Amino acid sequence: MKTYRKSIDIDAPISEVWQVLTEDLPRDPDPFGILRIDGTLAAGSRIKLWSEIEPKRTFALTVTDFQPPHTMVWRGGMPLRLFTGTRKFSLSTAGGTTRFDMEEVFSGLLSGLIVKSMPDLTSSFEKFANALKEKAEHHG
Template identity: 50%
Template structure:
């Protein structure tokens, strides 16, 4: 299985994109394929996320890496590393704008079994990137 991946060039500085990317209330406004986030998106913090992909299921996530206006990683999965999901966000300055990149990869001994049951996340990745671009470019 190839990782899910999306890239967008956004006509806004990395700091603007970052402020949206780390705002749990903004991300759960309905336009990002996220229904709800309980908790804060901050370094070392854990939170729960509900997505339109599986609205009845809460995904426990830990913010494992946070370099403001540059990079962030969310980790989730099963105990003992049996299955791990890693979502990486990166922001790269390009001129006066930002290249946004988001990818998700999986690992662990149960990866082959579990990934067969994961629905296609690419549409939600596209929705997320489009919403981030629209929100950042609409921010004064």
């Protein structure tokens, strides 16, 4: 299993951060390192995502968990769970700020082989978190 994580404190109310994450992101994904998102971010919905990391590839994902304003989970991968990527977005309050945590776990029988051929997502996670912070702190 390979895991990427990023956490950041955002000086904005949790409701503002959630709005940027779930409403602004699909409308203006570029600052987040995402070229395009098709579909609605809601429980059980299917979305398609194009990323700067692999611009010619479409990622077909399902929103497997959606609990406003705290949790959203996207999952995609191969049939029979031979390879699965699960990205979890979590928001919590910490004093007067919002704590944003993002984690992606790659698992499955073929994950060891597939992860070796993937680019490192560390900079992508940094860009996403910093864009969320910037947009939420200057939202409205």
